Amino acid sequence: MTTSTSPAIRTRFAPSPTGYLHLGGARTALFSWAFARHHKGVFVLRIEDTDVARSTPEAVQAILDGMQWLGMQPDEGPFYQMQRMDRYREVIAQMLQEGTAYYCYSSPDEVEAMREKARAAGMKPRYDGTWRPEPGKTLPAVPADRNPVVRFKNPLEGVTSWDDLIKGPIAIDNAELDDLIIARPDGTPTYNFCVVVDDWDMQITHVLRGDDHVNNTPRQINILRALNATLPQYGHLPMILGPDGQKLSKRHGAVSVMEYDKAGYLPEAMINYLARLGWSHGDEELFNREQLVEWFDTHNLTKSAAQWDPKKLNWVNAHYIKQSNDDDLAKRVAPRIRDLGGEPDAVDLRAVMALLKDRAETLNQLAEGAMLFCGAYEPASTELLAEHVDHAARLLLADFAAKASVLPEWSAHDLDALIKAMLVDHGIKMPKLAIPLRLAVTGKKQTPAIGTVLAILGRERVLQRLSTAAA
Numbered sequence: 001m002t003t004s005t006s007p008a009i010r011t012r013f014a015p016s017p018t019g020y021l022h023l024g025g026a027r028t029a030l031f032s033w034a035f036a037r038h039h040k041g042v043f044v045l046r047i048e049d050t051d052v053a054r055s056t057p058e059a060v061q062a063i064l065d066g067m068q069w070l071g072m073q074p075d076e077g078p079f080y081q082m083q084r085m086d087r088y089r090e091v092i093a094q095m096l097q098e099g100t101a102y103y104c105y106s107s108p109d110e111v112e113a114m115r116e117k118a119r120a121a122g123m124k125p126r127y128d129g130t131w132r133p134e135p136g137k138t139l140p141a142v143p144a145d146r147n148p149v150v151r152f153k154n155p156l157e158g159v160t161s162w163d164d165l166i167k168g169p170i171a172i173d174n175a176e177l178d179d180l181i182i183a184r185p186d187g188t189p190t191y192n193f194c195v196v197v198d199d200w201d202m203q204i205t206h207v208l209r210g211d212d213h214v215n216n217t218p219r220q221i222n223i224l225r226a227l228n229a230t231l232p233q234y235g236h237l238p239m240i241l242g243p244d245g246q247k248l249s250k251r252h253g254a255v256s257v258m259e260y261d262k263a264g265y266l267p268e269a270m271i272n273y274l275a276r277l278g279w280s281h282g283d284e285e286l287f288n289r290e291q292l293v294e295w296f297d298t299h300n301l302t303k304s305a306a307q308w309d310p311k312k313l314n315w316v317n318a319h320y321i322k323q324s325n326d327d328d329l330a331k332r333v334a335p336r337i338r339d340l341g342g343e344p345d346a347v348d349l350r351a352v353m354a355l356l357k358d359r360a361e362t363l364n365q366l367a368e369g370a371m372l373f374c375g376a377y378e379p380a381s382t383e384l385l386a387e388h389v390d391h392a393a394r395l396l397l398a399d400f401a402a403k404a405s406v407l408p409e410w411s412a413h414d415l416d417a418l419i420k421a422m423l424v425d426h427g428i429k430m431p432k433l434a435i436p437l438r439l440a441v442t443g444k445k446q447t448p449a450i451g452t453v454l455a456i457l458g459r460e461r462v463l464q465r466l467s468t469a470a471a
Contacts, residue, residue, distance in 0.1 A: 009041025010205045013067075013074075014195070016048045017059035020256030021066030023248065023308070024210060024240050027274045031237065032208045033072045034275070034296040044202055045074035050081050050194055066257045070267050071289070079202070081194050088189040091197050091227070092150055092182060100226040101182060103148035104131040105140070126178035127151070150183035152193070152223055160218035165208070165235030165298040172218040180219050196220050200229040208298075211236040235298055238305040240277055248308055264336070264362030266324070269317040277306035286319055314361040321357050321366070329353040329366065336367035342374035349374075351456050355448050372442055373456055377465070380439040388445070393436040394470045396426065400437065401466040410459045416451035440469030 013029040015021065021029075036043040045067065049055040064078065095101035106114075106127070115125035131139060132153065154177050161171035182193035189197075195216075199207065214236050224231055240248045260270055271289055279302070281287070281295040321329070330353050334344040349370070356369040380389075389397075400422060407414050422433060437454075438447050441462055447453050454462050 008205070009036055009039035010044060010203050011036040011041065011208065012044040012046055012199070012202065012204050013072075014046040014048050014198070014209075015063050016051060016054075017056065017063055018051060018054040019059055020062040020258065022256060023274070025063075026066060026070060026257045026270075027240065027277055028209055028237060029067065029072055030070070030271065030274050031279065031296075031301070032206075034292055035206060035208065035298065036075070037293040038296045041205075042075045043072075044079070044204065045077035046079045046081070046198055046202070047077075048081050048191070048194065050188065050191060052082075062256060062258065069258060069261055070271060076202075079198070081198065084194075084198070085189070087201065088194055088197055089183075089187065092189065092193070095152070095182075095226065096150065099133070100153050101150050102131060102133050102153060102179075104151045104179075104181075105143050105146050105148045106130055107146065124176065129179065132179060147185035149181045149185055151179040152182050152219075152226070154179050154219070154222055160221050162217065162221060162231075162234055165206070165233055166238075166301045167211070167214075167236055167303055170214065170217075174218075174222070177219060177222070180223075182223070192216055192219050193223065196223045196227070196229075199232055200224060200227060203230075204232045206235070206298075207232045208235045208237060211238055235301065237278055237301065238303060241305050241307045243307065243309060245307070264364030264366070265313070265317050266320045266332075266363070269313070269320040272320070273313050273316045277308070278302050286316065318361045321360055321363070324357065326350040326353045326357075329357060329363075333363055333366045333370060336363055337370050337374050340367055340371055340375065342367075342371050344370070344374050347373040347456050347458070351452075355452050355456065359448075369448075372444070372447065372453070377461075378443045380443045380445075384439055384445060388439055389436045389469065393432070396422070396428075396433055397436055397440055397466050398470040399426075400433070401463055401470060404454075404459070404466075405463055407459075410455060412449070412452040412455040415454050416449075419451060436469075441465050 011032040013025075013032050015025050015029075033043045035041075047060055047063070049060070067073070092101060096103070104127075110130075111127055114128045114130075118125045118128070131148075132151070133139065155174045158174050159171045160174055160177075161169065164170050180192060181190055183189050198204075199220075217234050217236075221231060242248045257270065261267070268289065271292065272287060275287075275292050275296075276285065279296070280300055281291075284291075284295075287295070327350055330344070330349040333353065334349060337344040337349075352370045352373050353366065356366055360366045360369065400418070403418055403422070404415065407418065419430075419433060419437075423430060426433075434450050435445060437450060438444060441454065441457065
C-alpha cells in the first residue's frame with residue numbers, strides 16, 4: 001500500500017482488447033514497466049474491456065502473449081474492467097448524491113441539435129447543459145419514456161493544467177470541456193470514467209501513454225478532483241511514424257508484436273529497439289534489459305515523434321543473434337527448421353548456429369541456412385554441373401574422397417588442411433576444388449566455409465555424395 005509520506009511508484013499499462021498488442025502499445029508498456037522497475041515500484045496490467053462489442057478473448061490473449069514474449073511481467077494484474085462494474089456504479093451513485101454528477105435526459109438527436117446550433121453561432125459544438133442542475137434553475141419535466149445518461153458536472157470556469165512529464169506544462173480552459181457522459185442509458189460506465197476510478201483505486205502515481213490521450217487528461221483530472229483523489233503525474237508519448245514519415249500503419253510495421261516473433265526477431269532485440277523509439281541514454285544504441293532499467297527515467301524521453309526503421313531493427317537483431325549462446329540459438333531455431341520440413345536433430349545444431357550466426361539478421365534466416373544440413377539433399381542442376389564439374393574436377397573429387405576417408409579425425413581443421421595440401425599437390429587455386437566440392441556435397445555453388453560445412457555434414461554423408469559425383 002502507498003502512504004502519503006513516501007508513495008511508491010506505481011505505473012500501469014491499460015490496453016483495450018479490441019486487437020493485438022501493436023508496436024505503439026508495446027512501447028508504452030515498456031516505458032511504464034521500465035519506469036516502475038527503475039524506481040523499484042509496481043507495474044500494473046489492466047485490461048480495459050468495457051467496449052463489449054469490440055473486445056474479444058482472442059485479443060486479450062494476444063495482449064498477454066505479447067507481454068509474455070517481451071518479458072514484461074506485471075507485478076499486479078491483469079485486472080479486467082468488466083469485473084469491476086459494481087465499483088463503478090458505487091462511485092457514480094456517490095457522485096450523484098454529492099452533486100458532482102447528474103442525470104441527463106436529452107436524446108442523442110437533441111444533443112446533436114445543440115451542437116449544430118453552437119456551430120452555426122461560430123462556437124465549439126457541445127452539450128448546452130439543459131439538465132445541469134444549478135441554484136435557482138428549473139429543470140425540464142422528466143420524460144417518461146427515456147432512460148437518462150449520467151453526466152459529470154465539469155467546472156464551468158478556470159483552467160485545468162498539469163506539468164506533463166514529456167511535453168511540459170499543458171493548460172486547457174474548462175470552458176472548452178462539456179459535461180462528459182460517465183454512464184450510458186443502460187447504466188454501463190464510459191471509458192474516461194472507468195480509467196479514473198481504476199487509477200484512483202489502484203493508486204497509480206504515474207501514467208505514461210500515447211499523446212492521443214492528451215484531450216482525455218483534463219477531463220480525467222477534473223473527475224479525480226471531484227472525488228478528492230490524488231492525481232497521478234501524466235506523460236504523453238509522441239507517436240511512432242513509419243519510414244516515410246507518415247503515421248505507422250500495417251504496410252510498414254504496425255502489426256502485432258507476435259508477428260515479429262514469427263518473423264524471427266529476438267525479444268531482447270525488440271526491447272532494445274523499442275526503447276530507442278523516443279528515449280535515449282547518451283549515444284548508447286545497444287543495451288540489455290538490466291541496463292535499460294538502470295538508466296531509464298522520463299527526463300530522457302523526447303517530445304518529437306519517433307521513426308520506425310526496419311533496417312535499424314534488423315541491425316539490432318543481428319547484434320543479439322551474434323551475441324547469443326549457440327545452445328540457446330539452437331533451441332530457438334529448431335522449431336523453425338521443423339516448420340520448413342527439416343530435421344534439426346540430424347546434425348550438431350550448435351555447430352550450425354556457430355557457423356551461420358555472424359551473417360544472419362533473423363532466426364528465420366538461420367533456419368533457412370540450417371536447411372543445408374537439416375533438409376533433404378538436392379543435387380546441383382545439370383547446368384551447374386556441366387559448367388563446373390568436368391573430367392578433371394571428378395578426378396579431384398575422387399582424390400579428395402580417398403584422402404578424406406582415412407583422416408584420423410573428421411574435423412574442420414583437418415579437412416581445411418587436406419584441402420590446402422591438395423591445392424599445392426595439384427597446382428590449382430581454391431575455386432578449382434572448392435566449387436566442385438560444394439556442388440557435389442551440398443548441391444550449391446556457394447556455402448559458408450567449406451571445411452566446416454563438411455565437418456558438420458559428417459564423414460558418411462560427404463563420402464556418399466562424393467562417390468556419386470565422381471562417378
